[in-house]
Amino acid sequence: MAEAPTDELSKWEIQVRKGGLGLAVLAVLWPERLYGLEILRRLDAQAGLSIPEGTIYPLLSRMKAEGLVDSEWVEADAGHPRKYYRLTDPGRRRVREMAQSWRAFAGGLERLLAPMEGELR
Amino acid sequence: MSNDAGMAHLDCYLDQVRRQLGGLAKAEVEEILAELRSHVLDKVEGAPTPQRVEAAIEALGGPREVARLNLTERVAATLETDRSALRVFSAVGRLARLSLYGFFAFLVSLFGYAASAGFLLTAIVKPFMPQHAGLWRIPTPDGSYDYSIGTTDAPQGYELLGWWIIPIGLAVGLILGWLTWRFGLFSVRRMRRTVQRGRA
Numbered sequence: 547m548a549e550a551p552t553d554e555l556s557k558w559e560i561q562v563r564k565g566g567l568g569l570a571v572l573a574v575l576w577p578e579r580l581y582g583l584e585i586l587r588r589l590d591a592q593a594g595l596s597i598p599e600g601t602i603y604p605l606l607s608r609m610k611a612e613g614l615v616d617s618e619w620v621e622a623d624a625g626h627p628r629k630y631y632r633l634t635d636p637g638r639r640r641v642r643e644m645a646q647s648w649r650a651f652a653g654g655l656e657r658l659l660a661p662m663e664g665e666l667r
Numbered sequence: 668m669s670n671d672a673g674m675a676h677l678d679c680y681l682d683q684v685r686r687q688l689g690g691l692a693k694a695e696v697e698e699i700l701a702e703l704r705s706h707v708l709d710k711v712e713g714a715p716t717p718q719r720v721e722a723a724i725e726a727l728g729g730p731r732e733v734a735r736l737n738l739t740e741r742v743a744a745t746l747e748t749d750r751s752a753l754r755v756f757s758a759v760g761r762l763a764r765l766s767l768y769g770f771f772a773f774l775v776s777l778f779g780y781a782a783s784a785g786f787l788l789t790a791i792v793k794p795f796m797p798q799h800a801g802l803w804r805i806p807t808p809d810g811s812y813d814y815s816i817g818t819t820d821a822p823q824g825y826e827l828l829g830w831w832i833i834p835i836g837l838a839v840g841l842i843l844g845w846l847t848w849r850f851g852l853f854s855v856r857r858m859r860r861t862v863q864r865g866r867a
Contacts, residue, residue, distance in 0.1 A: 564863075581705070581709070582709075583706055599726045599727050599728070600727045600728035600732065600733045600736055601736060601863075603699070603702055603703070603706075604740035607737070607740055607741055607744065608740055608743075611744035611745075611748075624708070624709065624713065625708075626704070626705055626708045626709075627701070627705060628705050629701070629702050629705060
């Protein structure tokens with residue numbers, strides 16, 4: 547049985563988000579070190595990227611295994627320790643390359659979408 | 668009192684996650700649990716009432732789901748730096764109890780490596796035990812045949828390959844081992860993709 551178009555659309559949206567999630571997490575760490583919940587909140591507030599909370603730590607763990615981020619436990623004013631993540635030098639190089647690639651891709655798509663401009667408002 | 672109940676609820680949740688994290692080193696388990704605890708405490712912003720703790724836990728995911736995500740990711744990450752057959756087999760074994768596919772992959776890997784070792788060892792042992800090592804066809808009481816690789820003392824057994832077992836055993840053993848290794852790598856990646864899709 548054919549799936550409803552909205553299901554197809556939401557599957558596609560999930561794929562797009564998944565594709566950009568790695569870049570988004572690395573990019574949010576560009577200016578400063580952050581802990582898990584801060585990363586989630588910034589992704590949501592700055593990019594409208596709301597992801598299941600339980601997925602962020604496995605993702606950060608993979609990035610750490612790949613040497614893209616580093617982490618340290620810090621005793622916080624909140625009364626409990628927090629694990630802060632920051633970009634490593636290879637992580638900075640990677641996010642720069644990913645951002646360039648993303649810009650080129652998004653720019654190309656924007657040009658393709660230009661004739662539809664009036665329809666998208 | 669209410670906050671104590673909230674913290675007890677959090678401890679209970681973390682205990683449930685801990686029980687699902689078998690297969691990881693103790694230090695890794697403690698690291699995951701400490702981070703989950705920190706996350707929940709950040710979410711409740713200094714007021715760990717049972718309701719707020721429950722809401723924070725619900726946003727994180729059930730204990731089995733959270734453990735599965737972390738376990739799969741960490742086990743898969745070990746293969747980023749070391750893809751030796753032993754490491755891949757160990758990774759498949761650690762993920763075996765997470766899903767039906769995981770158990771299937773473990774069984775296939777176990778059989779694949781056992782068969783590979785059987786062919787290789789038979790080929791290696793053949794020059795030293797020419798009368799006992801080989802690929803055997805052994806008649807059974809019901810008139811059919813059993814086939815086995817290795818050594819046997821069965822007097823009615825018939826050795827099928829003779830000295831050819833050495834090149835054939837080495838080739839088949841190596842190919843089987845390689846295929847099993849590739850299958851293990853594929854399985855771990857597949858399981859990682861599956862848990863990622865489940866929480867996308």
